[in-house]
Amino acid sequence: MNTGFVVLSRDPLVRGEVVNAGAAAGQLYLVARDADELVATISASRPRAVVIDREYGEADDVLIRLIDLAELAELRDCDDTTVFQVIRDTTQEPRPGADVIVVEPALRHALALADRTMAVHDRRPLAIDQLLTISVLSGSFDDALETAAAQLSVGFGVDRCVISVRGDSTGGAAVGSHTWDSLTWNQTADYCRIATTTGASVIAPSPAMAGGFESYLAVPLETPLGSYGFLGLILSRPRIFSREHRAVLQALASRLGAELGWRAVHQRTTDELDRAINGPGLDQLLGIWNRTAIGQLATMHVSASARSGLPLTVVLIDILDLGAINTRHGLGVGDRVLRRVADAVRANVRTEDAVGRWSGDKIAVLLPGTTLDGAQRVAERFRAAIAGRPLELPAGGTLQIPATVGLAGLQKNEEAAMLLSRAVHAAKKARDGEQPIARASTGPAPRLSTQPIDHGDDLRATLGGTYRLIHEISRGGMGVVYRAEDLALERPVAIKMLRPDLAEDHEFVEHLRGEAAMLARLEHPNLVQIYNFGQSGGDSYFVMELVEGEGFQQAVERHRIEGTQMPLPELVAAIDQVASALDALHERGIIHRDVKPANVIRDPFRSRSVLVDVGIARRFGQFAESAGTPGYVARPTRCSPWRRRGATATACCSASAPARTSCRRRCSTTSSSPPITSSCAR
Incomplete structure (x- = not known):
């Protein structure tokens, strides 16, 4: 009869757990006296489980020897042997080589998984149809991450998914269907970091539920531009994830990491445009404060409210389906929609109130000295004014402007950014619910992805000194498309910025330059006209005819x-x-x-x-x-x-x-x- 369990440890508690697991499974067990006996036993028989205590002096050398063993490779091909590494300090990096990293209190539950019959029945098929649709290209950054996390959870059949942006170094920048406090997040991040560096499943005590145990699988989010954190799966019970799970998760992480890199380029461009073109001042299209200015005013009002003790409320108007309006009726109609809403809001505020454009389709109003009940009445006036003035379309007919409203009152010790963030989330809650006006919940905002991605070098506000970017139109496999203005010829154009890894491929860029020259000479009414191909600040871009309409x-x-x-x-x-x-x-x-x-x-x-x-x-x-x-x-x-x-x-x-x-x-x-x-x- 082959040995079922082999353990290398000087800790009597670890030895005892292995002995009990062997007895419960009706298997022989061996407490190895040294590393040589452990390796010899593995070579001679095919043990069901090998347990190596991290605190054993030669643990790292043993793991290296096990990796080099040809016999061990054959065992792993047959999935007959599972190597467990027991750790206690989660702040240190365990050496790779084990199939499972076990935090010591969870050892008993982890060893139960060495019963291969239980493990086979525990394997769920992956929902490939769900996984193939995952992307973070569309929508706002936070919404895209939350949607991707939810899809990953369903696709892998786990309880939670963590997409950590720069979370491997700073912590806290993550999303998922879970409310994190700082201690829970730090422990979860440590477990995911261990899973990322070792390539193993991690089984550990739950940081949020006393007496519970959780399983973790995580892979790095990496692109040619650098590391963006990690992608992790969390299951609220012990489980050993299969190699298939890790391979699929790594493939998805590679794609999502690349998409995050593309978004970084877009965000870098947008931020630079805000600084260089808008600055703190008026929005050129709407005649209200721009984002930079309204953010600074919000900080001033929060400080004044804290000193005076008077209430401060934010009303945020979210214009729904603005992108669909642009595609179906043209960008000019979309601009008129924004101006109509801004005019309706300005006509219904006091002199001391501040109105600003918070994002492309959101307008924020600061109401000093106003309670939530008072802000509710103001929001109802806004909606009535917007509904009472439908927009006349050039082709005939009218367009009723759809909008929801979010309200948030200043809480004790709250900063302006968090106050505005809660108002945005309340408007989203109104959009998803039945009521057009919603109040923000108390406590911190329900998202944690507030840390910006490192965008690298700044991009000039104009490309090549000729084209001024206005706003994003769409994004896809090659990069991001912007609406822009040709400053020399005074005409609207579309500019497609290539994704960073393509722009850095000089041979690929030269091929595109040649293609652009050929395509620029090709005129056809059903083919988008290529005007130019250029480079600016290390970025490559196409300049094309601006085609308005619905895809x-x-x-x-x-x-x-x-x-x-x-x-x-x-x-x-x-x-x-x-x-x-x-x-x-x-x-x-x-x-x-x-x-x-x-x-x-x-x-x-x-x-x-x-x-x-x-x-x-x-x-x-x-x-x-x-x-x-x-x-x-x-x-x-x-x-x-x-x-x-x-x-x-x-x-x-x-x-x-x-x-x-x-x-x-x-x-x-x-x-x-x-x-x-x-x-x-x-």
Whole structure:
């Protein structure tokens, strides 16, 4: 009969737990006298569990020897042996090499998992459909992190997920479906840090529930720009996570880390624009205080309220679906919506009140000397004024402006930033609930991701001294698209800033420069016009025609929600126009590689459908890493056989299914197009 449990420890409590676990499982157990006996026993038999006490003098050397053992590698391939490392001090870094790191009080519960029958039944399948949709590109930073944390929890079947931004060095910058106090967060961060550095599952006493035990799996959030913290899973009971769990979590962390890097570039640009263009002063569009000014005024009012003892309340108006209004009716209508709301608010405040634009779609009002009940009445006046003045649309009809309101009263020892943050969260609560006006809860704001990402070097407010960025339009696989103004020609343009890792690839940038020169000479009514390709402050960008309208992906989702269908003639016309744009590319030996509904914009002002995001196009015969959208970029399983056999692909390989059908019809009658070797990504 093979040995079931082997332990290397001088601690009688650890030895006793192993002896009891072996007896309970009906397995033989061995208390090794030294490291040589432990290694010999593992080599001779296949023990169910190996327990190594971190405080044993030769523990680190034993772990190194175990890693080097060919027999141990075979055991791990068979999942027959689990190596546990017992620790007591969570502030020190354990050496990698164990499958499970166990904080000593949890050892008994961890050893119970050495029963392989229990462990097999405990494995839940991953919800791959949930995990594939996770992204932090869209929405506000905090909302994106909270949504991603919730999706990760569901996808992995755990109780909580922690996305820590810079939390590995400073702590506290995390989100997840949990309310953290500082002590709980610090202990949780220590456990996740240990799981990150060792690559092992961690089983430890719960920092929040006396007598409870939790399991942790964590991986680093890293990008070419540096480390952004860690991504952790927490389960409220002992469990050994599988290698599959760690591999999938690491793949997701790599993607999310890259997306955080892209967001850092966007935030860096936005912050610099706020400082260089707006500064403390009036918002140029709305004529009210800008974010910098209203933030400084909030600090002054908080200080004055603390000295006088008078109440201070913040009313925050959140304009709903402003992005959808921009895409369906044009950016000019979106600007008019903002001005209409700002005018309605200014007409209903006192001289001593302060009104400012807190973010793109949020307006904050500071009400000194006003209680929450008084602020409630003011908020109702705001909503009545906004509802009483619907916006007239250029094409006819009116637009009722949707808005919710959040209220927050100053608490004792509260800072201005936290007061405004609670008002923002209250407006979000109103948006998710049935009442249009909501009051903030007392206590700290329910988010912890307040620490900014390190944005590195500043970016100039204007790119190349020619283009002034106004605001973000969208973001995707290659970077962020901004609405901008061409200062020399006084025309609106769209600027696509490449994500940092692509901008640092000099060969890739030179390829794009050549493509931009070719695409700039290509004019087609259904293809977005490329104006220029430039570099500024280490960032690379495309300058393109500004196409206003609703993306096909948004239109499909809107019709689904409304329970309607897109008119068939309109759909057929769009497919034909996109196919025409692809023909224009293919005739010049270029394939788009990322034709998808989100990259087709319906321009209502010129009654056309426009294919955008041509920045990842490639000439035939070229090869590059993927920068498109998974599921739409030509797949390697299709293209690699062609490449291996030296055959050629038709021009239709750049189109997704609907456009490909129409494109085939065109290709059958167009013999002048050159054969296009597939250049899709590996």
